[in-house]
Amino acid sequence: MEDNRKVVEKLGLEYRVLSDSDRAVIEAYGLLHPGASIDGGDIARPATLVIDAAGVVRWRNLTENWRVRIRPEAVFEALEELR
């Protein structure tokens, strides 16, 4: 939690930064990437999801290469289509 707060402050973020320390949510979303962490532990597969007002997953980007992530514009487009 302390690390999250530092990141939010340092970057001036306006969104929430959550911690999934036991990977429970990562697993619930099917995004576990076993052993991929720097220390050999499990982390998430890179992913961005857009969930609509009713709680349904309407858009997702999972990338095929962890160096390449979507641009914000792609998310804005997805949100526009939800209107």
Add this chain to the structure above:
Amino acid sequence: MNKAAPKRKNHLVWIGVLIAIIGLVSYFTFFARFPATRDIPWINLPLVFAGVVVSVLAVRRRLSFLSVTGTLFSVACAGLLTGYVFFLSNQLPDIEGVVALGAEAPAFTLTDDTASGVSLADFKGAPVVLVFYRGFW
């Protein structure tokens, strides 16, 4: 490094190695910060391979233990970057098990930067963008 007046052929060996090292290291320390140069390393891949070319030119100028070792080193740098960019960073798990489009997003409650728990349900009635960060690559 040898402080005696270097012959031209030695220069080429060190130049090739230096270019290759810069090409490899600068990707991770600098160019990877910007999507334009990170997604397709159009600066760093040519750099490391330029290092290999210069090293090979050094070998052609004079075949020696130094020039061959320098070339092997440059090739290693190029191999490392190529391997990372085209192979290692593709190693991601199957997406079969990922929550499907049209499915209900699994509920959760997690702690955030301010110690109050945050639930997905808190946001019901508005769209949510959920991004899974890894903390590094």
